[in-house]
Amino acid sequence: GQQLNQSPQSMFIQEGEDVSMNCTSSSIFNTWLWYKQDPGEGPVLLIALYKAGELTSNGRLTAQFGITRKDSFLNISASIPSDVGIYFCAGHPDRGSTLGRLYFGRGTQLTVWP
């Protein structure tokens, strides 16, 4: 199956700092999604990207669909304690019948110190 490499695996930052994480794939994707999972909850969709080069914001979050179509980035500005959680990238490959299946990165665990 498709492999998504997400980095870093974990981050420990001070409140107010900016955060960057990224995701790369071995093949071209036509959709990139970013999810956040709070402890004990299911993942919640943060941002969806559908076009190469697309840059989309959701409050303090900004995500970009890489122009090679093999990567995506998520930035969080001025982090706050409630940003704590696991952030997942996910995507749909460009070719073939996928039947809606998503491929996921292994997640970035974010810890924010007050």
Add this chain to the structure above:
Amino acid sequence: DVKVTQSSRYLVKRTGEKVFLECVQDMDHENMFWYRQDPGLGLRLIYFSYDVKMKEKGDIPEGYSVSREKKERFSLILESASTNQTSMYLCASSFRLGAKYSNQPQHFGDGTRLSIL
């Protein structure tokens, strides 16, 4: 808002039992998915379904089966539970735009934390 509801948040069962995990979505989505989540391994797809009575194996189907008798409901069945099936189980659903292709986001339930003793 999309609502994906999993029948139990926490479940404790014994080795060898037959276990049913239920998932219901209220958005008329064609696609439904079952994942398990383990520390360090991320989300792994067990089975998915793109229509009523249709199912496809994911990456780790062994020891599991599924049932989709109605569009809104997707059940995961552990035929004979074992301790290595202790995990967080997540259900998700999404729209299917075409006959075989869809790039729509998936929406998740809150998960069922299953312990097999």
